[in-house]
Amino acid sequence: MKQLMTDGELSVFSGQLAMILHSGISTLEGIEILKEDAVSKEAGEILGSINEVLEQTGDLAEALRTSSVFPEYFIKMTEIGERSGTLEDVMDGLSSYYSRQDSLARSIRDALTYPLVLLAMLFGVLLVLMTQVMPVFREVFAQLGIELTGVSSTVFAVSTFLQSSSAVLLILIVGLAAACFFALRTDRGRAFVQRLAAHIPLVVKIRDLLSCSRFADTLSLALHSGLDMGESFELAAGLADQPDFTDRLAQAKTQMNDGIDMAQALRDCGIFTGMNARMVSIGFRTGSAEDALKKIAVDTQAMADDRVQSAVGALEPTLTAVLSILTGLILISVMLPLLGVMANIG
Numbered sequence: 001m002k003q004l005m006t007d008g009e010l011s012v013f014s015g016q017l018a019m020i021l022h023s024g025i026s027t028l029e030g031i032e033i034l035k036e037d038a039v040s041k042e043a044g045e046i047l048g049s050i051n052e053v054l055e056q057t058g059d060l061a062e063a064l065r066t067s068s069v070f071p072e073y074f075i076k077m078t079e080i081g082e083r084s085g086t087l088e089d090v091m092d093g094l095s096s097y098y099s100r101q102d103s104l105a106r107s108i109r110d111a112l113t114y115p116l117v118l119l120a121m122l123f124g125v126l127l128v129l130m131t132q133v134m135p136v137f138r139e140v141f142a143q144l145g146i147e148l149t150g151v152s153s154t155v156f157a158v159s160t161f162l163q164s165s166s167a168v169l170l171i172l173i174v175g176l177a178a179a180c181f182f183a184l185r186t187d188r189g190r191a192f193v194q195r196l197a198a199h200i201p202l203v204v205k206i207r208d209l210l211s212c213s214r215f216a217d218t219l220s221l222a223l224h225s226g227l228d229m230g231e232s233f234e235l236a237a238g239l240a241d242q243p244d245f246t247d248r249l250a251q252a253k254t255q256m257n258d259g260i261d262m263a264q265a266l267r268d269c270g271i272f273t274g275m276n277a278r279m280v281s282i283g284f285r286t287g288s289a290e291d292a293l294k295k296i297a298v299d300t301q302a303m304a305d306d307r308v309q310s311a312v313g314a315l316e317p318t319l320t321a322v323l324s325i326l327t328g329l330i331l332i333s334v335m336l337p338l339l340g341v342m343a344n345i346g
Helices: 007-022 027-036 041-057 060-067 072-084 087-144 150-164 166-183 187-197 201-224 229-238 243-257 262-268 274-286 289-345
Strands: none
Touching: 007 027, 007 087, 027 041, 027 060, 041 060, 060 072, 072 087, 072 201, 072 229, 087 150, 087 201, 087 289, 150 289, 201 229, 201 243, 201 289, 229 243, 243 262, 262 274, 274 289
């Protein structure tokens, strides 16, 4: 199964195609140009397959679907652009959308890098202390005839266990890391991780913000492409991939069918905040709904980014505190028996 293109690659592809179409070059010629300028053999093969289908059918959306490397959202928006004659605008909008998605993903990776390194250092320091340093003190205390009790006894017992099981633990850790890596590369593995994340309030909130941003962005692009409000809503709702968010969209649709204004329905179902719903309502009355939805999409994604940064910012001192406490606990387990010896000598 072919790997889907990354957000960065999708942004570059749609941006280049938008620029080509803006220059008056046809879609077929544009794909041929991109194929000639492909930066890798794989990219050239993908563009070649798109070009072949496009020559036969004249349908870019179908050509993209046949290549099996474009997400359904990208294909659907391309289909709308072709049908409404606004392919250039759609490609430009998709370039901006995937650029923001790529920026968010990069910021999350960058933000998580330091905490993950700190966590690895924490584990490494504790492992060295427990398996290399503590056994030395245990031998010293045994030679001195010191009987360990309380915290010291517990820490040294853990040290003994880790030392005797270090090889097994190492194999388990490497195996678990490998399993997580390969699981995240499969649909079933990603679905399992999403189910686990659904129980973390912060993750749920960030996921809802991103779903709202994508919904608003899709709605804006669909309206700009010439679809009416009902068709635009159906398209945007159909591309939602979070069950809870999809349920709320279904509730909003029911309210709209009962004659309630779309902005109010989205607010009542918890999809838009009161302020965002008000912006959309005013946008529809003034003919600027597309701009209002675009602003909501950008602002909501920025809010999700801020929450990620805040969470990671809180994680760093927490890990530092954990490292300090555990290291202090180990030192106390060593110092208490030594203090007892010194007191006896005194």
